[in-house]
Amino acid sequence: MVCDSPLIQNPIKPDVPKICNHVQCQALYKQRLDMSPALYKQHFQRQQQYIIQKKFAEIEKQKHIERVKHAEFDENEIIKKWAEDRLSSRNGRSIKVTQIPTGLEALKPLEAERINEYLQHVQSVIERACEVEDISELLDDQLLATHQSLLLQDARINSNPMLEAEVEKLCGLCRGGCCAAGGNHAYIHAVTVRRLMDGLSVNAGELLDFYQQHLPQFSIVGSCINQTPTGCSLPRQYRSDVCNLYLCEELEEHLAWKESDQAHSEINLVVQRGNTNWNRFEAVEKNPVTCAYLENDEGELMQLAPEILLMPDQPD
Ligand code: SF4
Numbered sequence: 001m002v003c004d005s006p007l008i009q010n011p012i013k014p015d016v017p018k019i020c021n022h023v024q025c026q027a028l029y030k031q032r033l034d035m036s037p038a039l040y041k042q043h044f045q046r047q048q049q050y051i052i053q054k055k056f057a058e059i060e061k062q063k064h065i066e067r068v069k070h071a072e073f074d075e076n077e078i079i080k081k082w083a084e085d086r087l088s089s090r091n092g093r094s095i096k097v098t099q100i101p102t103g104l105e106a107l108k109p110l111e112a113e114r115i116n117e118y119l120q121h122v123q124s125v126i127e128r129a130c131e132v133e134d135i136s137e138l139l140d141d142q143l144l145a146t147h148q149s150l151l152l153q154d155a156r157i158n159s160n161p162m163l164e165a166e167v168e169k170l171c172g173l174c175r176g177g178c179c180a181a182g183g184n185h186a187y188i189h190a191v192t193v194r195r196l197m198d199g200l201s202v203n204a205g206e207l208l209d210f211y212q213q214h215l216p217q218f219s220i221v222g223s224c225i226n227q228t229p230t231g232c233s234l235p236r237q238y239r240s241d242v243c244n245l246y247l248c249e250e251l252e253e254h255l256a257w258k259e260s261d262q263a264h265s266e267i268n269l270v271v272q273r274g275n276t277n278w279n280r281f282e283a284v285e286k287n288p289v290t291c292a293y294l295e296n297d298e299g300e301l302m303q304l305a306p307e308i309l310l311m312p313d314q315p316d
């Protein structure tokens with residue numbers, strides 16, 4: 001009734017108008033109760049056009065995402081075939097592809113503007129943390145769920161050195177493709193600092209000094225203020241739950257594979273592409289392959305010959 005979605009009449013309530021479940025369509029339909037019919041008619045026409053355009057844009061975006069995924073998948077298959085043909089001994093094992101992003105690289109001395117913005121952010125979350133009697137006053141359902149997930153994930157990874165090694169290996173190759181969205185806030189939250197104040201008995205001034213002193217001299221351009229070429233400048237305890245919990249989709253899938261029986265009958269091929277974790281679908285067609293690695297019998301990743309990067313579309 002509002003947008004162009006195909007609608008089915010509810011046979012139990014034939015007198016109820018047909019409206020799709022889209023939240024904006026539902027909201028627009030309800031607004032008729034708050035306006036005169038003439039005003040609502042105008043408002044409806046304007047909003048209907050906006051909703052239809054927005055839905056069209058969403059559909060097109062989804063199609064583009066699928067196109068990029070397919071193009072990259074097809075290219076990964078070519079690289080996989082290339083590797084299979086050259087691998088002298090696979091002992092009957094097949095190859096499984098793990099695609100990972102790449103962290104940004106360009107380095108620059110930290111500008112005063114970025115430092116000020118970051119310190120203002122840290123100062124404001126410290127002030128918020130000091131306002132409450134107890135940390136529970138800062139926690140909402142989402143923050144609690146994130147912390148709970150972090151505890152479970154830490155228990156899972158810390159109890160399995162193989163998973164820990166895989167995280168180190170792949171995140172080490174990627175060099176923080178997910179840190180590219182950390183900006184000048186680094187996800188530091190009032191809960192992060194309140195936990196430190198309660199657990200380490202540090203006061204507000206000491207904490208602010210700590211965060212200031214741990215700012216790197218040179219930081220990665222366009223990424224989190226704390227990201228350096230060797231990783232995060234903050235000790236893990238001082239990072240937010242978001243930072244400590246986050247594993248990109250590809251790494252999540254890889255760890256699940258590593259825990260499965262399939263890992264015994266497959267060899268891991270890592271295809272690294274030039275996108276960060278956040279801009280993959282900005283590519284017009286696909287993101288360029290920057291490196292490819294094949295796992296050897298010792299579990300080490302061996303870089304494949306660079307010619308694979310030059311002619312992946314036409315394997316010999
Ligand atoms: S979690 Fe993913 S995006 Fe982040 S550093 Fe590791 S491999 Fe890169």
Ligand code: SF4
Binds near residue numbers: 182226233243
């Ligand atoms: S604080 Fe550290 S882990 Fe978090 S986004 Fe910044 S560099 Fe990455």
